[in-house]
Amino acid sequence: MSRFRSTLNLSHKWSRSATLLATATLTATASTLYLYNNQTTFKNDSDKQFASKFPPLIESLPSPPTREELLSKLGTPLSNSDNSEENLTSKDAKSKFDLIIVGGGAVGSGAALDAQLRGLNVLLLEKNDFASGTSSKSTKMAHGGVRYLEKAIFQLSKAQLDLVIEALNERASILNNAPHLAQVLPITIPVYKYWQLPYFYAGCLMYDLFAGSQALRYSYIMTKSNTLDKHKQLDGEGLVGGLVYHDGLFNDSRMNVSLALTAEKHGATILNYMDVKQLLKDETSLKTKGVRVQDIETGSEYLIAADAVISATGPYSDLLLSMDKSSNGLPEPNILNNPRMVVPSGGVHVVLPEWYCAKDMGLLDANTSDGRVMFFLPWQGKVLAGTTDVPLSKIPENPVATELEINDILKELQHYVKFKVRREDVLSAWCGVRPLVRDPSLIPQDGEGLHVSSTQGLVRNHLIYHAPNGLITISGGKWTTYREMAEDVINQTINSTPEFKTKNLKNCVTRDFKLIGAENFDQTLQARLAQTYQLTDKLSSHLSSNYGDRAPIIISSFKSNQDNMLPLGLLSNSNKPSYKSFDHQFTIGELKYCLKYEHVRHPVDFLARRCRLAFLDSKAALNCIDDVVEIMADEFKWDQAKKDKVTLESKNFIQKMGITENLDPYGSL
Ligand SMILES: Cc1cc2nc3c(=O)[nH]c(=O)nc-3n(C[C@H](O)[C@H](O)[C@H](O)COP(=O)(O)OP(=O)(O)OC[C@H]3O[C@@H](n4cnc5c(N)ncnc54)[C@H](O)[C@@H]3O)c2cc1C
Ligand SMILES: *[C@@H]1O[C@H](CO)[C@@H](O)[C@H](O)[C@H]1NC(C)=O
Ligand SMILES: *[C@@H]1O[C@H](CO)[C@@H](O)[C@H](O)[C@H]1NC(C)=O
Ligand SMILES: *[C@@H]1O[C@H](CO)[C@@H](O)[C@H](O)[C@H]1NC(C)=O
Ligand SMILES: *[C@@H]1O[C@H](CO)[C@@H](O)[C@H](O)[C@H]1NC(C)=O
Ligand SMILES: *[C@@H]1O[C@H](CO)[C@@H](O)[C@H](O)[C@H]1NC(C)=O
Ligand SMILES: CC(=O)N[C@H]1CO[C@H](CO)[C@@H](O)[C@@H]1O
Numbered sequence: 001m002s003r004f005r006s007t008l009n010l011s012h013k014w015s016r017s018a019t020l021l022a023t024a025t026l027t028a029t030a031s032t033l034y035l036y037n038n039q040t041t042f043k044n045d046s047d048k049q050f051a052s053k054f055p056p057l058i059e060s061l062p063s064p065p066t067r068e069e070l071l072s073k074l075g076t077p078l079s080n081s082d083n084s085e086e087n088l089t090s091k092d093a094k095s096k097f098d099l100i101i102v103g104g105g106a107v108g109s110g111a112a113l114d115a116q117l118r119g120l121n122v123l124l125l126e127k128n129d130f131a132s133g134t135s136s137k138s139t140k141m142a143h144g145g146v147r148y149l150e151k152a153i154f155q156l157s158k159a160q161l162d163l164v165i166e167a168l169n170e171r172a173s174i175l176n177n178a179p180h181l182a183q184v185l186p187i188t189i190p191v192y193k194y195w196q197l198p199y200f201y202a203g204c205l206m207y208d209l210f211a212g213s214q215a216l217r218y219s220y221i222m223t224k225s226n227t228l229d230k231h232k233q234l235d236g237e238g239l240v241g242g243l244v245y246h247d248g249l250f251n252d253s254r255m256n257v258s259l260a261l262t263a264e265k266h267g268a269t270i271l272n273y274m275d276v277k278q279l280l281k282d283e284t285s286l287k288t289k290g291v292r293v294q295d296i297e298t299g300s301e302y303l304i305a306a307d308a309v310i311s312a313t314g315p316y317s318d319l320l321l322s323m324d325k326s327s328n329g330l331p332e333p334n335i336l337n338n339p340r341m342v343v344p345s346g347g348v349h350v351v352l353p354e355w356y357c358a359k360d361m362g363l364l365d366a367n368t369s370d371g372r373v374m375f376f377l378p379w380q381g382k383v384l385a386g387t388t389d390v391p392l393s394k395i396p397e398n399p400v401a402t403e404l405e406i407n408d409i410l411k412e413l414q415h416y417v418k419f420k421v422r423r424e425d426v427l428s429a430w431c432g433v434r435p436l437v438r439d440p441s442l443i444p445q446d447g448e449g450l451h452v453s454s455t456q457g458l459v460r461n462h463l464i465y466h467a468p469n470g471l472i473t474i475s476g477g478k479w480t481t482y483r484e485m486a487e488d489v490i491n492q493t494i495n496s497t498p499e500f501k502t503k504n505l506k507n508c509v510t511r512d513f514k515l516i517g518a519e520n521f522d523q524t525l526q527a528r529l530a531q532t533y534q535l536t537d538k539l540s541s542h543l544s545s546n547y548g549d550r551a552p553i554i555i556s557s558f559k560s561n562q563d564n565m566l567p568l569g570l571l572s573n574s575n576k577p578s579y580k581s582f583d584h585q586f587t588i589g590e591l592k593y594c595l596k597y598e599h600v601r602h603p604v605d606f607l608a609r610r611c612r613l614a615f616l617d618s619k620a621a622l623n624c625i626d627d628v629v630e631i632m633a634d635e636f637k638w639d640q641a642k643k644d645k646v647t648l649e650s651k652n653f654i655q656k657m658g659i660t661e662n663l664d665p666y667g668s669l
Pocket of ligand 1: 347348
């Protein structure tokens, strides 16, 4: 191992030649350590016969347009000699699209795909990274909501029941359209009273029944000993048995990125790091007919016209609404400190090591101290636990998990777990803002906002609101129902936009539309990757379940440049390499793929939303920042000042994911 260590020291400063020199020896060691199985390769004619039965493994694809190419579609940037902000109208625009969608979360990305497939020319603008908002911070469940079922039945509410059934249908659609990112997960409800057993069982059977042909698997009861067998960590005291039901589990931010990229593949223009600052009004009618948007990276501003503008900005809906309301399209200052439409509530999740939960079965806590439910789920080889529900008075720019909430989750978990639940086991923690909404037309217009406790007009499902000057807002709902929400808002947008009537648009096709990564995916992909490329189980599983049929592109890059197969965090990390260095399957090749194909602009885009390492193990992600910055600097020709800046930003961001104690919930990047 001494040779191994000295090569590492050599490459510590990461000069390009030193890297190349080092990798010759390093890859030899590293690859046998963690990437490849033993290299016994024999090919045979019958292999070929087998291969022809399956979708092909595609090793290269043309790269999508670069950011510069995409920006050029927006026309020339605003110059100083142009009109002042207050006097801008849609006539000043330098480019035009049929439809502009603001917000690149689940809903905005889904709507962009839907609209583009119907035949509209769509522009999607996201101020941060795709899925950087609520959409990357969910519980990752594609579910109908068992708990809403209880309400539906006891309050005999048809509306509640419809909501559950709608979500169950959408759950099936996610599992079908992105099979590589979603899976069926059995979840155990531990039962401590005999009378609860038939009660919960009836409820779960009804859940299956309402899912109809979309039912994933049927619910069943487990004896006490079977339950403890499955859940080794579970405290058996007082336990009567367990009830198992099924829901979908998916990789939320990868799903979102796939949605946006699928829209792009079909012709939509999608851009992250573009902040919409103003809505452009038509000179005479004062209707919303475009946007002024700022490129966060360069500061350049663009004026773009459109026949219709949709706001899918989640917690920020009030800001865009205030732009629609004002005659010059500028926002009302401070509106986010006093929101009217959105009733924000924060939800925290933590990630724990895998031994906190069974490997292939989740646990539902139906009896938390304050009456909510909490999930403990196996996710990406770790355990996801949450969520809390804390009402907020304003919309935080960058919500972070507070120490109090982290401890709340750990306390609930301790009720179930035999061994001690420790704070230092928390690998990562984060907070998302639920955009619960109320219908603005039902809110009295006079007052200066409303008290948070007021739930007047609060809607449980999603809401589409046509503002007086034409902006169409879609908000609420949940990840699971993004597709249906997108269909609904695009239906309504087409109906309310006269320009679209003459366009001969197609019907919605997203219910059965494979996302990228799913087109040539089948359930044997992991096995075929492992066989064809001699990958280890962990790496083949990681690549097939995150990139689907795109995985061979990453793997073939290992062949063309051996640097690509090294794990991130190894080279510029001053720590001695140990078994920990190989614990995560995130390679330089994966990073380079994401730079080329998935619009990564900042180290955090990759570490938090493409490969999820920051969500899985924030300390490990911290160790990788230097490597990621080096490779990105190489790609984007960053100078030292830019490198220092993004390194610092990345460290600050990831530090707040459960590493440092956050006492102030409104921290920002
Ligand atoms: C703790 C928690 C757990 C959840 N668990 C689940 C679950 O298990 N299953 C489920 O189905 N749902 C779940 N949800 C709900 C789900 O996450 C949300 O409903 C969904 O992600 C909302 O997506 P969105 O696109 O509406 O909003 P967001 O994802 O917030 O997207 C809005 C985007 O708009 C952008 N934006 C805002 N202003 C501007 C501007 N001026 N210019 C450009 N861009 C702008 C933001 O940067 C943001 O990316 C959960 C939510 C929370 C908070
Ligand atoms: C090819 O594989 C088949 C079936 O596995 C085997 O019977 C045959 O002997 C192999 N041929 C060669 C040349 O290895
Ligand atoms: C905007 O237009 C009005 C009237 O046309 C004019 O009086 C005003 O000076 C303009 N404002 C700026 C900042 O150019
Ligand atoms: C989803 O992706 C879009 C664009 O790809 C991005 O703008 C948006 O923020 C993402 N949303 C979530 C919730 O991940
Ligand atoms: C719920 O939990 C509390 C303790 O937090 C316990 O006293 C109570 O019996 C539990 N109720 C049921 C129905 O399990
Ligand atoms: C969208 O419109 C089509 C055609 O009118 C209709 O069949 C479909 O149900 C609508 N979708 C939603 C979600 O309302
Ligand atoms: C639902 C889900 O989490 N699916 C996959 C996400 O990606 C990891 C690998 O990185 C898989 O293990 C999960 O099964």
